[in-house]
Amino acid sequence: MKAIKLAEPWKISCVELDKPVPKEGEALIRIVTAGICGSDIGAFRGTNGLVTYPRVIGHELAGIIEEIPADNPKGLKAGDRVVVDPYIYCGHCYPCRIGRTNCCTDLHVLGVHVDGGMAEYFCHPANMLVKIPEGMSWVEAAMAEPLTISLHGIHRGGFKEGEFCAVIGAGPIGLAAGMVAQAYGGHAIMLDLVQERLDFAKSVGIEHVINSGKEDVVARIREITNGDMAQQVMECSGANAAIRSTLDYVSNAGRITFTGWPKKETSIPTDLITKKEVDIRGARTSAGEFEEALELIRTKRVDMNRLLTKVVPIDEAAETLIDIEKNPGNYMKVVVQVAADIQ
Ligand SMILES: NC(=O)c1ccc[n+]([C@@H]2O[C@H](COP(=O)([O-])OP(=O)(O)OC[C@H]3O[C@@H](n4cnc5c(N)ncnc54)[C@H](O)[C@@H]3O)[C@@H](O)[C@H]2O)c1
Ligand SMILES: [Zn+2]
Numbered sequence: 475m476k477a478i479k480l481a482e483p484w485k486i487s488c489v490e491l492d493k494p495v496p497k498e499g500e501a502l503i504r505i506v507t508a509g510i511c512g513s514d515i516g517a518f519r520g521t522n523g524l525v526t527y528p529r530v531i532g533h534e535l536a537g538i539i540e541e542i543p544a545d546n547p548k549g550l551k552a553g554d555r556v557v558v559d560p561y562i563y564c565g566h567c568y569p570c571r572i573g574r575t576n577c578c579t580d581l582h583v584l585g586v587h588v589d590g591g592m593a594e595y596f597c598h599p600a601n602m603l604v605k606i607p608e609g610m611s612w613v614e615a616a617m618a619e620p621l622t623i624s625l626h627g628i629h630r631g632g633f634k635e636g637e638f639c640a641v642i643g644a645g646p647i648g649l650a651a652g653m654v655a656q657a658y659g660g661h662a663i664m665l666d667l668v669q670e671r672l673d674f675a676k677s678v679g680i681e682h683v684i685n686s687g688k689e690d691v692v693a694r695i696r697e698i699t700n701g702d703m704a705q706q707v708m709e710c711s712g713a714n715a716a717i718r719s720t721l722d723y724v725s726n727a728g729r730i731t732f733t734g735w736p737k738k739e740t741s742i743p744t745d746l747i748t749k750k751e752v753d754i755r756g757a758r759t760s761a762g763e764f765e766e767a768l769e770l771i772r773t774k775r776v777d778m779n780r781l782l783t784k785v786v787p788i789d790e791a792a793e794t795l796i797d798i799e800k801n802p803g804n805y806m807k808v809v810v811q812v813a814a815d816i817q
């Protein structure tokens with residue numbers, strides 16, 4: 475079977491591998507679509523310290539079950555269309571025991587710690603598959619995973635109807651977070667340094683955009699929020715300056731969630747945390763949020779298609795990833811059509 479594999483940083487190609495054989499408790503899935511993610515670019519560049527090589531990439535996966543244990547907990551059967559929940563957890567550690575499986579102390583993320591599924595076939599624990607609603611396209615299904623990341627950040631901040639969510643970083647994760655905030659009946663304020671990204675945010679229906687390199691952000695947020703500032707600030711850029719600025723944009727008694735992965739540590743004025751009595755929370759991957767993500771997509775309350783730049787066949791996946799790394803401004807979301815004969 476074909477698979478997209480990193481031999482080492484900067485060396486990616488489509489290789490031939492043996493079709494995998496499911497182990498106990500696993501299902502065999504014929505992969506139909508697989509999204510390319512910013513973290514795949516990080517793995518390609520060798521800048522994600524968690525990735526070990528060689529590594530098959532791919533964690534945004536949708537496919538058809540070929541084989542599955544009959545006693546699987548969700549009653550899934552061969553032929554069912556599913557998405558893969560790609561964060562494999564131990565089930566025993568403290569976070570796992572309290573249901574926070576996304577921050578398992580022994581988390582294995584596909585394409586990072588273990589091989590991913592940008593391949594024609596893939597084996598995965600049968601209890602970590604979620605059925606795709608009828609009528610949903612394969613391309614939409616592959617974009618459920620990044621939506622769960624955004625959704626998790628929104629959930630971690632306890633975002634409520636009528637509130638303002640300032641989102642820093644208008645990439646796929648930030649844009650999807652803004653769309654979720656609006657789907658929840660709130661208002662999104664999207665910040666970025668790149669005007670094209672903000673224009674794009676406007677085009678997908680984001681209510682307010684601010685160029686944080688050019689405008690007086692605090693004054694603009696104050697004006698938009700009628701003086702309150704943002705009840706939730708969601709950091710989706712990973713930039714140190716952006717992380718620092720969250721404390722200036724958040725309302726008193728507000729919440730900050732950190733989704734972006736910074737490369738270096740950030741110095742922050744903790745007196746502001748006390749003064750504003752801010753809740754600051756990390757938001758890592760997602761836990762139990764695939765069903766809601768799929769429902770938001772199915773009902774078009776969040777239209778992930780609007781983030782899609784293009785769909786490419788698996789034979790072009792490696793060269794496309796190389797081009798995304800070189801020209802990130804030309805891309806938002808790219809999905810690989812792994813199975814050419816299934817639309
Ligand atoms: N926590 C998780 O589980 C998780 C999962 C996926 C991605 N991430 C992280 O989320 C972040 C966003 O991912 P993405 O794929 O959307 O990335 P992206 O690179 O496509 O988007 C980031 C955006 O931030 C903007 N930006 C950079 N510096 C900025 C600054 N100082 N102020 C304002 N905007 C700035 C960039 O112009 C860009 O548009 C990344 O840090 C990524 O590593 C985290
Ligand atoms: Zn991803």
Ligand SMILES: [Zn+2]
Binds near residue numbers: 567
């Ligand atoms: Zn665990």
